[in-house]
Amino acid sequence: MGEEVGGRLRRLRAERGLTQRExxxxxxxxxxxxxxxxxxxxxxxxxxRHFAARLGVDTGELLGVTSPRxxxxxxxxxxxxxxxxxxxxxxxxxxxxxxxxxxxxxxxRQAGLAxxxxxxxxxxDTRPRLVAAAEAALADDVPAYxxxxxxxxxxxxxxxxxxxxxxxxLRTALDASREHHPHPVLLLTLHAYLAEGQLRLGExxxxxxxxxxxxxxxxxxxxxLADLTENQRRLTETYLGEGRVTDxxxxxxxxxxxxxxxxxxxxxxxxLYARALVRRADDPEGALADLRASxxxxxxxxxxxxxxxxxxxLGRLDDAAALLTEAADAxxxxxxHSASLTFQQGxxxxxxxDLEAAEAGFAHAIDVAALRDARGVLAASVDKAGELLRDxxxxxxxxxxxxxxxxxxxxxxxLPGR
Numbered sequence: 001m002g003e004e005v006g007g008r009l010r011r012l013r014a015e016r017g018l019t020q021r022e023x024x025x026x027x028x029x030x031x032x033x034x035x036x037x038x039x040x041x042x043x044x045x046x047x048x049r050h051f052a053a054r055l056g057v058d059t060g061e062l063l064g065v066t067s068p069r070x071x072x073x074x075x076x077x078x079x080x081x082x083x084x085x086x087x088x089x090x091x092x093x094x095x096x097x098x099x100x101x102x103x104x105x106x107x108x109r110q111a112g113l114a115x116x117x118x119x120x121x122x123x124x125d126t127r128p129r130l131v132a133a134a135e136a137a138l139a140d141d142v143p144a145y146x147x148x149x150x151x152x153x154x155x156x157x158x159x160x161x162x163x164x165x166x167x168x169x170l171r172t173a174l175d176a177s178r179e180h181h182p183h184p185v186l187l188l189t190l191h192a193y194l195a196e197g198q199l200r201l202g203e204x205x206x207x208x209x210x211x212x213x214x215x216x217x218x219x220x221x222x223x224x225l226a227d228l229t230e231n232q233r234r235l236t237e238t239y240l241g242e243g244r245v246t247d248x249x250x251x252x253x254x255x256x257x258x259x260x261x262x263x264x265x266x267x268x269x270x271x272l273y274a275r276a277l278v279r280r281a282d283d284p285e286g287a288l289a290d291l292r293a294s295x296x297x298x299x300x301x302x303x304x305x306x307x308x309x310x311x312x313x314l315g316r317l318d319d320a321a322a323l324l325t326e327a328a329d330a331x332x333x334x335x336x337h338s339a340s341l342t343f344q345q346g347x348x349x350x351x352x353x354d355l356e357a358a359e360a361g362f363a364h365a366i367d368v369a370a371l372r373d374a375r376g377v378l379a380a381s382v383d384k385a386g387e388l389l390r391d392x393x394x395x396x397x398x399x400x401x402x403x404x405x406x407x408x409x410x411x412x413x414x415l416p417g418r
Contacts, residue, residue: 004064005036005042005043005048005062005063005064006036006037006038006039007037007039008061008062008064009023009033009036009037009043009051009055009062010037012055012057012061012062013033013037013055015097016055016056018054018055020033020034020037021033022054023051023054023055027046027047027050028047028050032047033051036051048062048063057101058070058073061101061104061105066105066107068245068246068249069240069245069248071107071110071249072236072240072245072248072249072252073240074098074101074102074105074107074110075110075252075253075255075256076233076236076237076252076255077098078095078098078102078110078113078114078117078256079233079252079255079256079259081094081095081098081114081117082095082117082256082259082263083229083259085117085120085121085263086259086262086263090121092118092121092122095114095117095118096114096118098110098114099111099114099115099118099133102114103137108137108138108140108141109137109138109141109145111137112133112134112135112136112137112138112141112145112149113134113145113148113256115130115131115133115134115137116130116131116134116148116149116152117263118130119131119134119152120152120263127152127156127159128156131149131152131153131156134149134152135149135153142181143176143177143180143181144177144181144183144186147173147176147177147181147186147190148186148189148260150169150170150173150190151170151189151190151192151193153166153169154166154167154169154170154193154197155193157169158197158200163197163200163201164201166197167194167197167198167201170190170193170194170197171194173190174187174190174191174194177190184217184257185257185260185261187213187217188214188217188218188261188264189260189264191210191211191213191214191217192210192211192214192264192267192268192270192271193267194207194210195207195208195209195210195211195214195267195270195271195274196267196270196271196274198210198274199270199273199274204274204277204278205278207274207277208274208275208277208278208279210271210274211270211271211272211274211275212271212275214267214268214271215268215271215272215275218261218264218268219258219261221293221297222262222265222297225258225261225262226262228258229255229258229259229262232251232254232255232258233255235251236248236251236252236255239251265297265298266297266298268297269293269294269295269297269298269300269303270294270298270300272290272291272293272294272297273290273291273294273300273302273303273306275287275290276288276290276291276294276306277306280310284310284313284314287310288307288310288311288314291303291306291307291310292307295307301327301330301331301335301337302337304323304326304327304330305323305324305327305337305340305341305344307323308320308323308324308327308344308348309344309347311323312344312347312348312351317348317351317352320344320348320351321348324341324344324345324348327341328341328345336372336374338368338372339365339368339369339372339374339377339378340374340377342361342364342365342368342369343361343362343365343369343377343380343381343384345361345364345365346358346359346360346361346362346364346365346381346384346385347361347384348361349361350384350388355388355392358388359385359388359389362381362384362385362388363385365377365378365381366378366381366382366385366404366405366408369381370408375409378405378408378409379405379409381405382401382402382404382405382408385398385401386398386401386402386405389401
């Protein structure tokens with residue numbers, strides 16, 4: 001046993017960058033640590049507890065054994081590291097250590113969840129490898145846990161330019177989950193990612209349908225979820241303290257569900273946006289509420305511009321102006337959103353009766369839209385500018401503008417002899 005404990009002690013000490021003296025102090029010596037690491041001595045119970053405390057692990061990890069209580073503690077450690085990610089203080093090395101620790105202990109579910117958290121908050125080429133690690137760890141687990149990785153796999157596929165493959169994966173997982181394993185957080189996750197993906201593909205109606213399902217399953221905003229999460233963590237700790245380990249296991253599972261739902265906040269913000277796009281025609285006030293909630297949850301230029309446009313349409317011109325001023329300060333000139341911004345500035349000027357500013361705004365929108373290849377904005381700008389010119393009796397200018405717009409949209413000029 002001494003040799004096995006010594007090997008674990010040496011590895012954990014090296015992982016944390018501690019010298020033998022730093023691990024030993026203040027109760028033991030570097031020589032004692034060395035003798036334990038080589039297997040020459042078997043550490044006492046007091047020594048094991050000292051080393052475990054210095055290394056930030058349970059004594060069970062040093063001994064190579066765990067109990068249900070240890071499993072709950074590991075879950076709590078992963079939950080604490082996940083909560084740090086949610087508040088912007090996340091440590092990738094810390095979560096990676098927890099994933100490796102779970103793997104060494106044969107706790108594949110915990111390892112998979114840790115890899116999933118790392119994948120959520122990692123960009124670039126590393127992300128697909130982390131998703132693959134989560135999938136491998138959860139491969140033999142119950143379907144609800146296996147399918148949690150599907151959403152991030154779909155996200156990777158979208159990044160690789162394969163959105164249709166991603167949507168197929170999500171739909172397949174959703175159909176199977178609804179039929180056999182209707183876990184609420186899993187259904188919420190799959191509906192939310194389907195809504196976001198279909199929004200990217202321009203499938204607004206389908207996106208709104210999945211968005212509505214996701215929002216129906218969600219338990220509230222960030223403030224409510226944060227309170228529920230903290231209450232659940234305390235409840236788990238209380239159960240452990242009272243020796244009610246079975247209750248603690250159930251409580252920590254609920255804690256992880258709440259954390260996963262909180263991690264969906266940016267995706268749920270897109271769900272609100274998707275629902276607002278469809279809701280706007282029949283329920284403008286409801287769409288307004290959705291857009292404001294989406295913007296509060298995860299600021300996004302497209303949401304701000306849609307909100308400004310709806311405010312203008314509802315006659316709330318000061319609100320629209322404030323939003324467009326904010327957008328003008330935030331949206332870079334080379335952004336795809338710059339064309340929509342200039343079009344909306346022209347539309348707001350028109351709503352205020354400032355025809356000169358409206359004409360200049362639409363003319364600028366035509367130039368920006370042509371430069372950014374924003375064909376929808378280009379067509380709308382030409383239409384509005386032409387209508388404005390015709391209303392002023394400037395029919396010839398309107399015809400010239402229409403001709404220019406058609407050329408910019410790719411129509412061939414009608415040359416003599418054709």
